[in-house]
Amino acid sequence: MNEKRMLEEEKHFETIIAEESVCTNDNLVYEKPETLTDTPMHYCPGCGHGVAHRLIAEVIDELGIQDKTIGVAPVGCSVFAYNYLNIDMTEAAHGRASAVATGIKRVLPDKYVFSYQGDGDLAAIGTGETIHTCNRGENILIIFINNGIYGMTGGQMAPTTLIGMKSTTTPFGREVEVMGNPLKITELIAQLPGVYYCTRVAVNTPNNVRKAKKAILNGFKYQELKKGLSFVEIVSNCPSNWKMTPLESNKWLEENMLPFYPLGDLKVPKNPPKADKGELI
């Protein structure tokens, strides 16, 4: 494309923008959900956390449950999740988010309670709490962000780091002989009778984002039934610690993470009740 043509196109678009008021009440299709605060996020450019946060906020808005929802933030990159979600939140100790959520839900059984946890938090230091919370069938939603790395502490190995994947503590790639295999904790969780709904989604493409939103919506709705725990794994990226551009990271996720962590439902209720509000499909 030559420079002259580029300038022509630019002018063309400028004319369109000048002629039409782009943002009017009639054509507005995208705005900040009410449950998202107006705070610039600390996440790195291209990180999946921002998308996941937005999806939670959209779901809470659509269900109209802002005043009935209590979230639990973990230790890790999403430790500041409470800065972005305009709901009551508790910030838990590393690995204990599901125990904290249990405490809240047990004394406030009619509220919507969720924990938002990374792979280190949920599948390493907090494995015990994760398994037992799921096994007790607490009526909460666990949102599990799996990007195969410790983001907040600067790129160390996670329990979900792939074989051969480099991190600051596996500088030559993860070796099975030394660190064992990546932990497919979602497959483990799906075995437990206390778990009502278990699925794995991703936020690397628009289509996957839509599916992720539906999974989160289901997770919130199912709490009303008091039939057990909902577990949504979101396979995500970490451009900074994977040392890639956001686009490269999403491609790498598709080619490397998803073959090992395949997307789809691991456990779905047999006759799920229909969502009366905010249904997507």
Place this chain on the structure above:
Amino acid sequence: MKELKLMKGNEALAEAAIRAGCDGYFGYPITPQSEVLEYLANEAKKRTGMVVLQAESEIAAINMIYGAAGTGKKVMTSSSSPGISLMQEGISYIACAELPCLLVNVVRGGPGLGTIQPSQGDYFQAVKGGGHGDYKLIVLAPSTVQEMVDHVKLGFELAFKWKNPVMILADGALGQMMEKVELFPQMERTNEIYPWATTGKTKDRERSIITSLHIQPDKMQEINLHLQRKYREIEKEEIRYEMIDCEDADLVLVAFGLVARICQKAAGLAKEKGIKVGIFRPISLFPYPYKELNKLADKVKGFLTVEMNAGQMVEDVRLAVNGKIPVEFTGKMGGIIPTPEEILHKIEEIYVGETA
């Protein structure tokens, strides 16, 4: 009308929790306090609808407390020494986030897995802040099964008054022994909604955030200064202690919890031998009655601190006395309870030394 019962310490404590209108108990079995969870599992739900949950570990239990206390509900846990050690991280979070809750440590002998017999070896951990960072628990030391009951009610009152975790520091003997207790009448479970609690953000208020994370050092210092100011206020208002026969005593025994009662027996034996011995029993271990001990040091010739440990509270007695008079120590470790005769022997040793 008085309601009197013969009850085991742990069960009396659990009964008091139900009667105090406790909303939730989260705990993990450990000897010598498992009866608390057992009693509550049997009684609580059917009587008041109170939540009782056996957690998968003490770590999970204290974090359930953290979550539930953050909703403004009246919640508690209990454990014994190794279990309380596991809870320390969570206790530090709770103290920093200023959440009211009741913690009970029915102490056993340590260190390590130790023994299941009674001890006071966790004094430092309870009073000086066993977890990380600068924080304080309000610590109450019962010496009778009656006080196991009374301190539950008082503990919840103080926890909500100061938005601070309160610990009852008992020992294995107090937990296991049976005594006559007078029970207070059943209190209603309140459904009070506190503005700071996570109960769901309504339109009329800002969101409630329970956290102990303040990344900016000046903000974290501000939180620390606020906590310290609160602790100074607690020191002004919540000192509790008991003095027996201290007025004309030559020697005063300083002891907390069960040991204070053994000291009473020893003081009686000493009296028979013509030695005037008083008892000073701190009931609140934080705040500690430093001033009261210091004042008493002007009237007597010496203090003898008696503990079921290697000498922990004696450091606070020495701080209080600040060198005015000699402060001696005798103690038993590893789950052994000192006998009145052993204490008398030490009293005589000191007395002879003084008069010689």
